[in-house]
Amino acid sequence: xxxxxxxxxxxxxxxxxxxxxxxxxxxxxxxxxxxxxxxxxxxxxxxxxxxxxxxxxxxxxxxxxxxxxxxxxxxxxxxxxxxxxxxxxxxxxxxxxxxxxxxxxxxxxxxxxxxxxxxxxxxxxxxxxxxxxxxxxxxxxxxxxxxxxxxxxxxxxxxxxxxxxxxxxxxxxxxxxxxxxxxxxxxxxxxxxxxxxxxxxxxxxxxxxxxxxxxxxxxxxxxxxxxxxxxxxxxxxxxxxxxxxxxxxxxxxxxxxxxxxxxxxxxxxxxxxxxxxxxxxxxxxxxxxxxxxxxxxxxxxxxxxxxxxxxxxxxxxxxxxxxxxxxxxxxxxxxxxxxxxxxxxxxxxxxxxxxxxxxxxxxxxxxxxxxxxxxxxxxxxxxxxxxxxxxxxxxxxxxxxxxxxxxxxxxxxxxxxxxxxxxxxxxxxxxxxxxxxxxxxxxxxxxxxxxxxxxxxxxxxxxxxxxxxxxxxxxxxxxxxxxxxxxxxxxxxxxxxxxxxxxxxxxxxxxxxxxxxxxxxxxxxxxxxxxxxxxxxxxxxxxxxxxxxxxxxxxxxxxxxxxxxxxxxxxxxxxxxxxxxxxxxxxxxxxxxxxxxxxxxxxxxxxxxxxxxxxxxxxxxxxxxxxxxxxxxxxxxxxxxxxxxxxxxxxxxxxxxxxxxxxxxxxxxxxxxxxxxxxxxxxxxxxxxxxxxxxxxxxxxxxxxxxxxxx
Ligand code: NAD
Numbered sequence: 001x002x003x004x005x006x007x008x009x010x011x012x013x014x015x016x017x018x019x020x021x022x023x024x025x026x027x028x029x030x031x032x033x034x035x036x037x038x039x040x041x042x043x044x045x046x047x048x049x050x051x052x053x054x055x056x057x058x059x060x061x062x063x064x065x066x067x068x069x070x071x072x073x074x075x076x077x078x079x080x081x082x083x084x085x086x087x088x089x090x091x092x093x094x095x096x097x098x099x100x101x102x103x104x105x106x107x108x109x110x111x112x113x114x115x116x117x118x119x120x121x122x123x124x125x126x127x128x129x130x131x132x133x134x135x136x137x138x139x140x141x142x143x144x145x146x147x148x149x150x151x152x153x154x155x156x157x158x159x160x161x162x163x164x165x166x167x168x169x170x171x172x173x174x175x176x177x178x179x180x181x182x183x184x185x186x187x188x189x190x191x192x193x194x195x196x197x198x199x200x201x202x203x204x205x206x207x208x209x210x211x212x213x214x215x216x217x218x219x220x221x222x223x224x225x226x227x228x229x230x231x232x233x234x235x236x237x238x239x240x241x242x243x244x245x246x247x248x249x250x251x252x253x254x255x256x257x258x259x260x261x262x263x264x265x266x267x268x269x270x271x272x273x274x275x276x277x278x279x280x281x282x283x284x285x286x287x288x289x290x291x292x293x294x295x296x297x298x299x300x301x302x303x304x305x306x307x308x309x310x311x312x313x314x315x316x317x318x319x320x321x322x323x324x325x326x327x328x329x330x331x332x333x334x335x336x337x338x339x340x341x342x343x344x345x346x347x348x349x350x351x352x353x354x355x356x357x358x359x360x361x362x363x364x365x366x367x368x369x370x371x372x373x374x375x376x377x378x379x380x381x382x383x384x385x386x387x388x389x390x391x392x393x394x395x396x397x398x399x400x401x402x403x404x405x406x407x408x409x410x411x412x413x414x415x416x417x418x419x420x421x422x423x424x425x426x427x428x429x430x431x432x433x434x435x436x437x438x439x440x441x442x443x444x445x446x447x448x449x450x451x452x453x454x455x456x457x458x459x460x461x462x463x464x465x466x467x468x469x470x471x472x473x474x475x476x477x478x479x480x481x482x483x484x485x486x487x488x489x490x491x492x493x494x495x496x497x498x499x500x501x502x503x504x505x506x507x508x509x510x511x512x513x514x515x516x517x518x519x520x521x522x523x524x525x526x527x528x529x530x531x532x533x534x535x536x537x538x539x540x541x542x543x544x545x546x547x548x549x550x551x552x553x554x555x556x557x558x559x560x561x562x563x564x565x566x567x568x569x570x571x572x573x574x575x576x577x578x579x580x581x582x583x584x585x586x587x588x589x590x591x592x593x594x595x596x597x598x599x600x601x602x603x604x605x606x607x608x609x610x611x612x613x614x615x616x617x618x619x620x621x622x623x624x625x626x627x628x629x630x631x632x633x634x635x636x637x638x639x640x641x642x643x644x645x646x647x648x649x650x651x652x653x654x655x656x657x658x659x660x661x662x663x664x665x666x667x668x669x670x671x672x673x674x675x676x677x678x679x680x681x682x683x684x685x686x687x688x689x690x691x692x693x694x695x696x697x698x699x700x701x702x703x704x705x706x707x708x709x710x711x
Pocket of ligand 1 (some may be wrong): 452
């Protein structure tokens with residue numbers, strides 16, 4: 001677990017090497033072993049200095065969050081004491097009188113980097129893959145192992161704050177220039193350099209600058225003009241970005257502000273207090289549940305049907321080289337797969353490959369890829385018009401026009417050329433999979449793989465099981481999603497599946513309010529205040545209003561009398577049929593998009609939808625926009641479209657940016673409490689219509705006092 005040795009010159013080496021794990025992590029066991037090794041080195045008079053390093057390819061990934069949450073006390077006083085104890089262990093390293101050098105062979109994040117901060121010297125191997133940083137804010141926490149206090153004292157407020165607030169991870173070169181580490185050397189000189197430093201410079205550097213009298217924070221405290229500027233501007237920027245929904249960045253600002261004016265021990269106490277307040281709050285719980293546990297589970301294919309041998313993907317076919325097809329081809333080639341990219345003309349197929357070339361060129365210019373690397377990826381994309389080229393494909397994904405007849409035609413042609421056992425996937429965004437599978441001679445191998453645009457940046461793939469899709473097909477589709485390094489959620493067939501169906505309610509509720517005379521600025525601001533990335537009207541423009549119009553016409557044709565009209569329908573009709581304002585792509589929708597400058601709400605809106613004198617509160621608008629998504633998700637759960645609330649949480653955050661501080665749409669209901677949520681939906685249904693009526697199953701859960709997640 002922790003190797004210990006001492007050489008003839010009195011340099012002890014403590015090396016993290018946890019068995020049966022690819023990464024070292026801090027948990028109860030490993031920390032106990034590490035602390036024992038530290039005590040041994042400190043107590044041994046023969047030891048003059050200590051190297052802390054790792055026997056794995058990375059240094060230390062930080063705390064094992066799962067284990068930590070299990071072993072940690074649940075009450076505030078207990079958490080505070082637990083954090084202080086961890087802080088003291090690092091503080092002991094810092095103040096023991098012997099020099100410690102961290103030899104960072106690879107990535108050191110969170111608690112791993114905090115351990116390096118507690119050492120007196122940090123040397124890193126010149127390892128392009130290595131990342132250093134304190135990403136705790138991304139799960140609603142702050143670095144509680146002294147990270148906020150030591151980074152601040154080492155590199156100053158202006159440099160430390162952005163790293164802490166964004167949770168940015170940087171490579172060795174950047175870390176060196178920021179002062180996060182002291183030196184970068186070739187990997188094979190790493191231990192020698194640590195040893196050299198300990199022998200030559202260690203003795204006179206075994207006390208930290210902040211433990212010497214008259215220490216000053218580099219760059220000054222918040223009381224200096226520059227410091228003041230950083231905090232006033234920083235506070236405003238934070239508010240603009242987060243609308244106060246995230247306590248962690250506010251707590252980080254406070255730790256840095258308050259901590260910079262006291263000594264390190266008081267600073268550590270301040271940090272421990274804020275950490276405790278975060279961990280006992282809802283936001284961190286929500287973010288950890290979804291962004292750490294549920295997402296980790298999804299990436300590990302937790303819901304993959306058992307007993308199906310894993311599929312090794314080598315060759316993939318993509319039908320249609322438009323926006324989506326080109327993006328899918330790109331991510332597959334990047335993941336090392338051979339890609340047959342088929343369109344109706346060689347020119348169209350070549351254009352799809354050109355899209356990938358553009359993205360790769362950007363990588364090269366940002367030095368994230370070599371010229372040879374780019375050539376290799378491009379060499380794997382084979383544009384064609386010939387279906388025979390699909391021979392030997394492990395999976396074929398169609399991304400042709402959203403038209404049943406065209407999709408049916410390409411399905412039959414592809415199936416004639418591809419192996420009988422291969423998966424056939426449709427990237428349709430609106431057409432139910434079970435219906436599309438009727439064009440297939442092998443509906444058990446037919447499945448939906450719903451990608452999001454732009455494919456290279458959007459991490460989610462919504463996997464849709466059709467009525468006849470087999471377990472084996474589902475398992476293999478999940479293997480494919482993992483192979484291209486995306487996160488899958490699995491849903492059952494439904495119109496709009498899960499993501500488009502729930503996302504649409506947010507947009508249409510915003511449009512419905514416009515029709516009622518609610519001020520459009522209030523509608524979109526309320527959306528952002530609720531934690532959504534974009535307001536519903538702006539989002540309608542992005543998606544394009546004519547696409548919404550087209551999808552609804554198709555739905556009406558398919559459903560006939562069963563179609564439930566929405567108050568947004570007449571607004572959409574008017575924008576498309578009468579006003580010709582179809583959204584951003586046309587430069588005009590609910591907003592105007594001038595060639596120069598920012599978008600602004602269309603001044604003509606007030607004439608079309610007069611703003612009524614009596615406006616709802618922002619809070620009421622927020623409730624409508626958020627509860628409508630919650631209630632539709634509850635319907636998806638009742639109908640079996642969603643089978644696990646975690647899929648809804650992960651899918652909502654990754655798919656349409658649903659307020660991450662809630663931990664996704666199901667976690668929102670959980671946080672509000674099912675009974676309060678149901679009661680509020682009843683009130684909204686009374687006021688605004690039956691679309692808010694909660695499904696019977698949710699009401700029953702409320703009656704039984706059940707929760708969606710354990711406490
Ligand atoms: P697109 O118009 O950009 O591309 C479609 C491509 O298919 C074109 O290159 C076209 O030449 C090609 N094509 C048409 N008929 C063909 C045929 N018979 N054989 C081979 N190629 C043919 O469309 P897109 O936005 O990439 O969408 C493609 C599919 O992905 C649609 O089903 C759409 O609903 C779905 N989708 C789109 C998005 C999105 O945001 N655009 C998101 C998810 C899913």
